[in-house]
Amino acid sequence: MSPRRSTARPRAVPAAHRRILAVLAVLALALTGLTSLAAPAIAAAKLTATFSSEGSGTSWTGKFVVKNSGDTAVDTWSLEFDLPEGVTISDHTHGTAEVKGRHVVVTPAYYNARVPAGRDTEPYSYTFRGSGQLKPPTGCLINGDKCDGTAAVPPKAPTGLSVADATARTVSLKWTAAAQGDFPVASYEVLRGTTVVAASASTQATVRDLQPATAYQFSVRAKDTRGNTGEAGAPVTATTVDPATDTVPPTAPRNLRSTEVTSSTVKLAWDAATDNQRVAAYDVYRGTTLVESLPADTLTSTVTGLSPATEYSFTVKARDAADNASPASNALSLTTKDPVGQDGYAKVGYFVQWGIYGRQYFVRDLETSGAAAKLDVINYAFANIDPKNLTCLNGVTKGTTQNPQDPNQGDGAGDAEADYGRAFPAGQSVDGVADDGWGKLRGNFNQLKKLKAKHPNLKVVVSLGGWTYSKYFSDVAKTDESRKKFVKSCIDMYIKGNLPAYNGAGGDGVAAGIFDGFDLDWEWPGSPDGHPGNHWSTDDKANNTALIAEFRKQLDALGGSHRLLTAFTPADAKKINDGWDLKEVFKHLDFGNVQGYDFHGAGSDNSWEPNRTGHQANLYKDAQSPYPTDFSIDDAVKVYTDQGIKPRKLTIGFPFYGRGWQQVADGGAHGEWQSANGAAPGQFQEEAGTRGYDNLVAAFPNLTVYHDEQSISTYGYTGANGQWWSFDDAWSIEKKTQYIKSKGLLGGMIWEMSGDTSNNVLFNALDRGLR
Structure with a gap:
């Protein structure tokens, strides 16, 4: 029989909760004015939001009415707008608002989130109290579209497109920022004809994988934060370098070094290479894989997407404008840090x-x-x-x-x-x-x-x-x-x-x-x-x-x-x-x-091992075990490390609960490995054979506890024909944390925190042991 995961699981939702949910669902339907017969959806929904105000001076009330003029109901909406300078808002009703500076994002209440076709949110429209000189909010969006329902004006065309650099296989372009339309400019796309060949969040980009000694025509267009695309600006023609004009490669970059290592990134730096004409770019390699190409004036790189506690080797090569590659720099071997528990466990x-x-x-x-x-x-x-x-x-x-x-x-x-x-x-x-x-x-x-x-x-x-x-x-x-x-x-x-x-x-x-x-x-x-x-x-x-x-x-x-x-x-x-x-x-x-537990157990339905006791979380194998197949934490860890998994990529599991059997014979061994008659009564009726540690020690204040030095196991016995429980206590946890340290493992995992005592007897033992 193989080890299993704890069968503790989510319980059924109490009937009282179900009744409350049903009442709330009925209330929500009533408040949104839904009818039992809905017209078939024949067109997309279209939301608008209209602002109005009551009062004057520096104390007034603002309201947004959301209306659906389409033929399809909308299940929810989100409203956002910007406050005028000097205006603050409070006392929000029929919606909640997140205010960051002058920008406001509103989410509806549960009862006015759904807007049926042809209806609006009245009389439950979002309302707030305004302080400061009354002025309408600006930049209003409903579900990301303009509140007045008009189409968004896209960005203008970028101007001033020019060639910043060219090599045998790349062309670098620069341009003047585009004027925004209704929304801020977020990015730019470089086009060759109608094909997008590069993208950039700045006003420069490099087009790669071009053919040498070839003329190309490029143009650039802007995209805003809502994905609206503007017209392309005037094109520019660029010609890539002919490699025959230069056959001498650059020298190798020198002094490749690391300035920072985290669990998933490495920051690299190097000294510049030289060339008979000019260095055009640097290529950063992880092993034999090219991870980044950088312009000649950049002598640093941050490599991302790395695995924790893993060794990597990096090199850098220089390239000139004719695409001649230099020899590799010195190789730099680095090991990323642990993802958690830095400098410890x-x-x-x-x-x-x-x-x-x-x-x-x-x-x-x-x-x-x-x-x-x-x-x-x-x-x-x-x-x-x-x-x-x-x-x-x-x-x-x-x-x-x-x-x-x-x-x-x-x-x-x-x-x-x-x-x-x-x-x-x-x-x-x-x-x-x-x-x-x-x-x-x-x-x-x-x-x-x-x-x-x-x-x-x-x-x-x-x-x-x-x-x-x-x-x-x-x-x-x-x-x-x-x-x-x-x-x-x-x-x-x-x-x-x-x-x-x-x-x-x-x-x-x-x-x-x-x-x-x-x-x-x-x-x-x-x-x-x-x-x-x-x-x-x-x-x-x-x-x-x-x-x-x-x-x-x-x-x-x-x-x-x-x-x-x-x-x-x-x-x-x-x-x-x-x-x-x-x-x-x-x-x-x-x-x-x-998995460091559930090596043996009866199971809540006696479907597992109901007829014999056994250690559920032993560190080492027990020579006295009569089971034909047995498990241990040490054997499990060896399977991983023998296949090359670094110890600092492994934690071992600690059970904060016990597994128990009933009607257990003494057998001269205090019930250890003895015959039994099914799972002992559990902490909960549906979880026979399982008790949280806190519940276990409370239920059996006179439980005789034994420590097996051979297997590093803790067990308790209530007496002849009584109950026998296998669990972790402070003693076994201390022994296991010593093992974690001796093997260089990452640490320990706990299933699960509620099983501990109110004063954290088990967790504190784990914490002490891993310091």
Whole structure:
């Protein structure tokens, strides 16, 4: 029997919550004036927004009425405008506003977000109190279009286009900035005929891959922030250099060096090369791959998109105008830094979405216990996969079924109420301020946002899948198209923060900045040993690699700060072989959280190992184990390092819960490896055989605890024919942290934070051990 993931999972949504949601849905329908018979959509919607005011002087009321003059209902809208100099606004009604300087972005209330065809938002139009001399706002946009409904005026044509430089295969152009139309100019496109051959955010660009000694004609046009494209300006003709005019290459650049190394970037600098005529460019190589070409006056480069804790070699070559390449500079070998836990060890902790119910464990508890200040990464568990659309799923509140053997147990399940719908009172809020019940962002997500504000170095990632939600991973990973679609949907939802509407919450961008990446919890690719009903295929191994690569590609394409990409990876060598091409996968992962628990257990439905006890999180193998196949943390780590995975790309898992059996014989070994009669009663009725550590020690204050020095395991026994529990305590955690240090591993991962005591007995032991 292979090790399994903890079967703790989201619980069904309480009936009271469902009733509240139904009442709110009816109220929303009534307020928007919907009728039961809607006309068929025959044309696109068209929104306008009209401003009016009441009052005068320096105290007045402003209002925007949003109207839909099209034939299709609009489900939501976003209004933005600029305030006149000296004007401030407050007392917003029928909408919420984010004010940055003079720019205002308004999102509707849940009851006036939908505008039916031919209707407007009256009598629930967005209203505010204005202070300062009354003047109408400017730059008004509704869903990104002009509020008066007129077409946007594009930018003017750029002028002054000229040739700044030419080599055998490139032409560099420069021009005078274009005058804007209705919106600011964002970028420029260089055209050869009607084909776009280069793009730039500045007033210069280089066209590459041209033929030597050839004349070309180019023109330039501007694009604004809304994507409107202006007319091209007057063209210019340029001729590339004839290589026959110069056959002498430049000298090699000298003194290639690094000025900064991070987990994903390297800054390089070098001394200039020389040439008999002139140096035209520098080419930066990572190994044999060209990563960047730079103009001759640039002697620095920042290489991005690198993997953490990975060694790279860099060189630089110079090129002259005739495209002669110099010899390579000195080779510079560098190792990128760890993604988290710099100059120390990483602490990664899972926070479970459903912990706010029976466990009564809130994001606030991470703060008040002091854990948040010591954690490096929080894994928010779990996000599901839409079984029909094969995209990231949110916006639903549907519990899982109670039968753990139900092959459809997690289909369509999710808890938007916990994620961003619930309004937490002050006593359950990170900063002691209650959620606004009508805000667009509430629930755990808003609390995580507050937690990150208090701890700027803390990273939060969303974990996709888990034991119950891994059913459709094989489907989303199957083709290039399905991978791109799935990854894009996850980035849109969790990185860009575009949450589906739910009970007045959600909307575009409302969750932006909360999540710093993804943790992939596919259990298990290429294996039939996952949850009953999981889809799997022998192609999963290759598709898993391709899916992880697609996540890395799309995350890096966002630009800005590096986003984390991690995975929960198996301890079972067979599962690794069946589903994980380790050398390829770890090119894209920041690190892997190696399963360090669930090596033995009865299972909540006695479907696993109900008839014999066993250690669930042993560091080393136990020679006394009667199981034909046994597992250990040390054996698991060796599988990874033997395949060349650097230790600093690995954490090991720590269980903050115990697994237990009942009616266990003593056997002269205090129940260790002895016969049993199924799972012991659990912390929750539906989770037999499992108790959080805090619940375990509270339920059995007289539990006799034993420490197995051979396997580094902790277990407790209640007596003859009693209960036997396998768990981690401060002793075993101390031993395992010594192992982490001795092996040079990145750190430890915790499943999951709510299992600890109120004074963090387990987490503090981990923190002490990893200092």
